[in-house]
Amino acid sequence: xxxxxxxxxxxxxxxxxxxxxxxTLLAEELHMWNIRAGRDKPGLRHQHRQSVLACRDMxxxxxxxxxxxxxxxxxxxxxxxxxxxxxxxIGTGGSTTMLAMTLLPLACFVGEPSTFNISGGLFQDxxxxxxxxxxxxxxxxxxxRIKADLELKRPGYAEQGxxxxxxxxxxxxxxxKPIELVSCGEVREIQGIAICSHLEQAKVSDRMAKxxxxxxxxxxxxxxxxxxxxxxxxxxxxxxxxWAKTEACLFGSDRAGKKGRRAESIGSYVANNFIxxxxxGAAVDxxxxxxxxxxxxxxxxxxxxxxxxxxxxxxxxxxxxEHILGSSGARAExxxxxxxxxxxxYSHR
Numbered sequence: 001x002x003x004x005x006x007x008x009x010x011x012x013x014x015x016x017x018x019x020x021x022x023x024t025l026l027a028e029e030l031h032m033w034n035i036r037a038g039r040d041k042p043g044l045r046h047q048h049r050q051s052v053l054a055c056r057d058m059x060x061x062x063x064x065x066x067x068x069x070x071x072x073x074x075x076x077x078x079x080x081x082x083x084x085x086x087x088x089x090i091g092t093g094g095s096t097t098m099l100a101m102t103l104l105p106l107a108c109f110v111g112e113p114s115t116f117n118i119s120g121g122l123f124q125d126x127x128x129x130x131x132x133x134x135x136x137x138x139x140x141x142x143x144x145r146i147k148a149d150l151e152l153k154r155p156g157y158a159e160q161g162x163x164x165x166x167x168x169x170x171x172x173x174x175x176x177k178p179i180e181l182v183s184c185g186e187v188r189e190i191q192g193i194a195i196c197s198h199l200e201q202a203k204v205s206d207r208m209a210k211x212x213x214x215x216x217x218x219x220x221x222x223x224x225x226x227x228x229x230x231x232x233x234x235x236x237x238x239x240x241x242x243w244a245k246t247e248a249c250l251f252g253s254d255r256a257g258k259k260g261r262r263a264e265s266i267g268s269y270v271a272n273n274f275i276x277x278x279x280x281g282a283a284v285d286x287x288x289x290x291x292x293x294x295x296x297x298x299x300x301x302x303x304x305x306x307x308x309x310x311x312x313x314x315x316x317x318x319x320x321x322e323h324i325l326g327s328s329g330a331r332a333e334x335x336x337x338x339x340x341x342x343x344x345x346y347s348h349r
Contacts, residue, residue, distance in 0.1 A: 004030070006032055006033060006035040009316035013045070014313050015320055016035055017051050017101070018317065021103075023075060024061070030077075033072040035073065037071070042071060043068070044067065044069060046094040047092075050094070053088075055077065059082075089119040095120065096118040096164075096165050097122070097130055100116060109348040112171065113170050117153075122163035124158035131243065132254050138150065145172050148167065150168075152165055157257065177299060178296065178302055179303050181284055182338070183306075190216065191223065191225070197231065205227035205263075208263045211264040212240060215267070221244075225240075225242065238256070238263065240267060242274060251277055253274035282308040286308050290314045293321060296343055299343035302341065302343070304340045304341075329342065330344050
C-alpha cells in the first residue's frame with residue numbers, strides 16, 4: 001500500500017492528484033491523510049474530489065472518504081484502466097485542466113483512444129491555463145511520444161465555472177520517451193490569446209493584449225495576440241495567455257482575470273513573467289517545470305531539463321515520484337536549476 005502524508009513539502013493538491021494517478025497506474029492501494037494541509041481551505045475541494053472519482057471511474061476502483069472537505073482517503077484502484085469516452089462536471093469553478101492532467105497519464109496506457117469532456121473552470125489562479133496546455137504542454141509531450149489535444153468548447157472562470165473542454169488522448173503504444181531540454185536558443189515567434197466574456201464594452205481583451213505587447217516590445221519581442229470577445233460563457237471573465245517558440249523549446253505565460261484586477265495589470269504580469277523565465281536561462285517555463293516530472297518518471301531513460309527556479313510544486317513532485325516509484329528504480333535530483341530524472345520505463349499493464 002502507498003502511504004502519503006499530504007502535509008509534506010508544499011502540502012498542496014499536487015500530492016493528491018499525482019498520488020492517485022500513480023496508484024492507479026501501479027494498481028496499488030493508496031492511503032492519504034492530511035490532504036492539502038498546507039492550504040487555507042484544507043482537505044478535498046470539488047476539483048480534487050472529482051480527480052479521485054475520475055481515476056476510480058477509469059479503473060473501476062473503490063474509494064472511501066472522497067467528500068468535499070475530507071482530509072483522508074483510502075483508494076483501491078481496479079486492475080484494468082479503460083479508455084473511451086468520459087464526461088465529468090466539477091460543479092463549480094474548480095479547474096478542468098487540473099482534472100485533465102490527473103487523467104492524462106492514465107490515458108497514455110490504455111488499449112484505445114480516450115476523450116474527456118470536462119465542465120468547470122478554465123481560467124483561474126494557481127491552475128494551468130487551457131491555452132498553455134494546448135500550445136505548450138501538449139506539443140512538448142508529443143516529443144515524448146504522447147499525443148493529446150484540447151478543444152475549448154465554452155469559456156468558464158472561477159468561481160462560477162460553467163466552462164467546457166474536450167481532451168483527446170491517443171495511447172502511447174509502448175513506452176514514453178525521455179526528453180532533454182537544456183538550452184532554449186533565441187525566441188523566434190510569440191503568439192497569444194486575450195479572451196474575455198461579456199466585457200466587450202470595456203475593451204478588456206484589447207487592453208490586456210496592448211499592454212502585454214507594449215512590454216514585450218520594449219524587450220525586443222514582437223507578439224501576435226488575438227483579442228477574442230466571447231458571449232457564450234455563463235458569466236463575465238477574462239484571461240490572457242502567450243506562448244513562444246524558440247530554437248529548441250516552448251515557453252508560455254498566462255494570467256486569469258479577477259474582480260478588481262485591471263486588464264493592464266494582467267497584460268503586464270504575463271509579459272514580465274515570460275521575460276523573467278526566458279532570461280533565467282531555462283529551457284522550460286515555470287509551469288512545465290513541474291508538469292513534466294510525472295512523465296519523466298514514467299519514461300524509459302533519463303530526462304534532463306533546466307527550470308527557471310525551484311518551486312514548492314517542483315520539490316513536491318520530485319519527492320513524490322521517488323516516494324512511490326523509487327522501489328521501481330525511479331531517481332530524481334535537482335542540481336541548481338537543472339532537473340535530472342531516471343524513469344522506470346512504465347508500459348501498459
